[in-house]
Amino acid sequence: MTKDVVPDIVIGRLPRYLQCMNLMAKEGLHTVSSGVLAARLGTTAAQIRKDLSYFGGFGKQGSGYPIYHLIEALQEILNLDRIWQVAVVGAGDLGRALARYKGFPRRGIEIKLLFDIEPNFIGTKVGAVTIQHVDYLEEEIQYHGIKIGVLAVPAEIAQKIADRMVKAGIRGILNYAPVSLILPETVHEERIDPVLQLQTMMYYLGDD
Amino acid sequence: MTKDVVPDIVIGRLPRYLQCMNLMAKEGLHTVSSGVLAARLGTTAAQIRKDLSYFGGFGKQGSGYPIYHLIEALQEILNLDRIWQVAVVGAGDLGRALARYKGFPRRGIEIKLLFDIEPNFIGTKVGAVTIQHVDYLEEEIQYHGIKIGVLAVPAEIAQKIADRMVKAGIRGILNYAPVSLILPETVHEERIDPVLQLQTMMYYLGDD
Numbered sequence: 001m002t003k004d005v006v007p008d009i010v011i012g013r014l015p016r017y018l019q020c021m022n023l024m025a026k027e028g029l030h031t032v033s034s035g036v037l038a039a040r041l042g043t044t045a046a047q048i049r050k051d052l053s054y055f056g057g058f059g060k061q062g063s064g065y066p067i068y069h070l071i072e073a074l075q076e077i078l079n080l081d082r083i084w085q086v087a088v089v090g091a092g093d094l095g096r097a098l099a100r101y102k103g104f105p106r107r108g109i110e111i112k113l114l115f116d117i118e119p120n121f122i123g124t125k126v127g128a129v130t131i132q133h134v135d136y137l138e139e140e141i142q143y144h145g146i147k148i149g150v151l152a153v154p155a156e157i158a159q160k161i162a163d164r165m166v167k168a169g170i171r172g173i174l175n176y177a178p179v180s181l182i183l184p185e186t187v188h189e190e191r192i193d194p195v196l197q198l199q200t201m202m203y204y205l206g207d208d
Numbered sequence: 209m210t211k212d213v214v215p216d217i218v219i220g221r222l223p224r225y226l227q228c229m230n231l232m233a234k235e236g237l238h239t240v241s242s243g244v245l246a247a248r249l250g251t252t253a254a255q256i257r258k259d260l261s262y263f264g265g266f267g268k269q270g271s272g273y274p275i276y277h278l279i280e281a282l283q284e285i286l287n288l289d290r291i292w293q294v295a296v297v298g299a300g301d302l303g304r305a306l307a308r309y310k311g312f313p314r315r316g317i318e319i320k321l322l323f324d325i326e327p328n329f330i331g332t333k334v335g336a337v338t339i340q341h342v343d344y345l346e347e348e349i350q351y352h353g354i355k356i357g358v359l360a361v362p363a364e365i366a367q368k369i370a371d372r373m374v375k376a377g378i379r380g381i382l383n384y385a386p387v388s389l390i391l392p393e394t395v396h397e398e399r400i401d402p403v404l405q406l407q408t409m410m411y412y413l414g415d416d
Contacts, residue, residue, distance in 0.1 A: 014407075015407035015408055016388065016404060019386065019404065023387065040388060040390070042390075078408075078410055078411050079410045079411060079413070080407060084406070093305035103403055147413050148409060148413070171412075172409035172413050174405055178311055180228060180248060180249050180250060190406070190408060193227075194309075194400060195315050196223040196224060197400065198317055198382060199222075199315075200223055201356060201380035202287045202288060203222070203285065204219075204379075204396045
């Protein structure tokens, strides 16, 4: 099947299904119904069945999904059957927290490069990574063949760093800077901005 | 108009519109067309017009949106016309980065409380906040009448802390723990998990 028939919003939900299945496997479960899965994820059974149907049938009617089989299938669909190396730009509080985050290596993500411009930072280690000057960004990304970049820089310079990442071969950017990037269509952007999510929440909390 | 007629997905996009408009105002712009706004946000003009139409007409046909008027309206819709106090549980790398993040006070968010269980942390300051023992969570949240909590704790204890937050009066939880929470319907959850967003990206990058 061609990938572009699956809506982005469905792809965005698959990692959550996988995360929940992994937790269930740890709990010793072997099969799970779409209803139970839906309750755990705060969604509906119909949604889960429809999302998974894009990738063929995983469960027999009435018998639930075989958890281990579904975990393997989701890992393959999401290309998690390998280690993904990542380059982080910005070694402030956030960049450092990411470089030290144990949830990454545990799930196949290796922070391989960490860049900054602060002279006192260059050459020092954060977790297993040595901070390099951002002047070496292109050279290092190309040398390691890294496809994923993380922007942990101020909004003012985010677009400029993103442009340099893209020229160096980055194809996916996780953007923590509070600004929308303008990127070629071939580059995938995911944004994380806690302020936007808190503001969404405030809409619902305002009238209490 | 009643709030529940506006789909959640539309509400989730409003903070991005506001962020973009604020940037445009800084750049000295006074009006903007839905087309230009769409290009900056990587969406379509039709989507923006449809989203904003839930809240009445903001632009006259052909003359674009008046930026300052739209900023004010969006701030009012999202209840940003006040300071929102927030309680953070977990004073590890992430909790500390949040407590020090300058983007919060700048946008009306005050990290008022910070909790942990680590004896060496208790009583020390991070930015303007003093870390308190999590035993005081209920008392402090109630005393300050705080409605928003941030979970920056390991997955294993996230649900337990969330339950305590809800009992203390928290109505919105920004959840950084890599686990889905089970919450009453009256409590709004937003999740931030960089691994899930990186995994979504890997789907698109896998076949390069």
